[in-house]
Amino acid sequence: MILHRPDTFPLIRHVGTDGLLVSFGDKLTEPANRAALAFRAAIEDAGWDGVEETSTSLVSAYLRFDPVHADPAQLTAQLKERLGGADWLQADLPEGRRFFRIPTVYGTDMGPQLAEAAAAAGLSEAKAIRSISETRVRVTTIGFAPGQPYLGELPECWDIPRQQNLTPTVPRGALVVAIRQLVLFSNSTPTGWRHIGQTAFQLFRPDSQTPFVLRPGDEVQFVPTDPEKLNNMQADPDGGAVTEPIR
Structure with a gap:
């Protein structure tokens, strides 16, 4: 299920019953990879209740949540708010590299x-x-x-x-x-x-x-x-x- 228009990025999509995927492009580019890494780090730092795991692929950030203790609709709203708070394609890369x-x-x-x-x-x-x-x-x-x-x-x-x-x-x-x-x-x-x-x-x-x-x-x-x-x-x-x- 796509939660944004399919011709625009970032896209938020459901993955199974307990995952959300935020994609910043449809192919590898430096800005899209930068955005995925930076956004994943921001979600980790936020420490949202019910989020049990995060990871990245080439151009996407993934979060797995506990469907018993986390509301997917609320998490989606939080993701949209966080996405609107920065230009992720220009974001600083995470520390500790x-x-x-x-x-x-x-x-x-x-x-x-x-x-x-x-x-x-x-x-x-x-x-x-x-x-x-x-x-x-x-x-x-x-x-x-x-x-x-x-x-x-x-x-x-x-x-x-x-x-x-x-x-x-x-x-x-x-x-x-x-x-x-x-x-x-x-x-x-x-x-x-x-x-x-x-x-x-x-x-x-x-x-x-x-x-x-x-x-x-x-x-x-x-x-x-x-x-x-x-x-x-x-x-x-x-x-x-x-x-x-x-x-």
């Missing part, structure tokens, strides 16, 4: 589809590595596998499609690219995205108090390294990454 510099081997047999991806983007391999490694990307959402981040947006030349066929498997820590986004894999898995690089970064740490290392809003730069150095980083869960707070 971090910047990760993650060592990455590009190309070689550790990133075997770099040349193919570079050609699709109209770049040489050297320029492709420079373009990606110099771009500071944001974790737009976590999904598909535990702790797995989608990161973007890359320059427009990287608006390349997914593959027609699946790559049977890429290893944990693989860096893949498509549709102006990067994905860093938390587990070995098949993918339709092109495998361009490899890290030793462990995204999912089930024995930790914070098993998902990266969070939506964090920023990442994939810094070039060589295979020998990366191999020496394998014993480090951070894979040689350096982290600092974003102020």
Whole structure:
């Protein structure tokens, strides 16, 4: 059920019997992702009675409520009021974000589809590595596998499609690219995205108090390294990454 006109954003929609979804666009853009992150943080800070969980996707903020103790109509009214109180597309991103510099081997047999991806983007391999490694990307959402981040947006030349066929498997820590986004894999898995690089970064740490290392809003730069150095980083869960707070 759509609670606003379908051709305007933000949209408020029911999700099942106990969820509300606020969407700021119909495709990934920096402002829409910014709005989703900022709005979710505002709902968390508000501490509304009956709201049990919040999360974000690429362009939406989701809240799950207790239908016994919370009135959906009242929550919808509160959402509309909060939406009208700020320009969420220009809102400040939430506090507590971090910047990760993650060592990455590009190309070689550790990133075997770099040349193919570079050609699709109209770049040489050297320029492709420079373009990606110099771009500071944001974790737009976590999904598909535990702790797995989608990161973007890359320059427009990287608006390349997914593959027609699946790559049977890429290893944990693989860096893949498509549709102006990067994905860093938390587990070995098949993918339709092109495998361009490899890290030793462990995204999912089930024995930790914070098993998902990266969070939506964090920023990442994939810094070039060589295979020998990366191999020496394998014993480090951070894979040689350096982290600092974003102020």
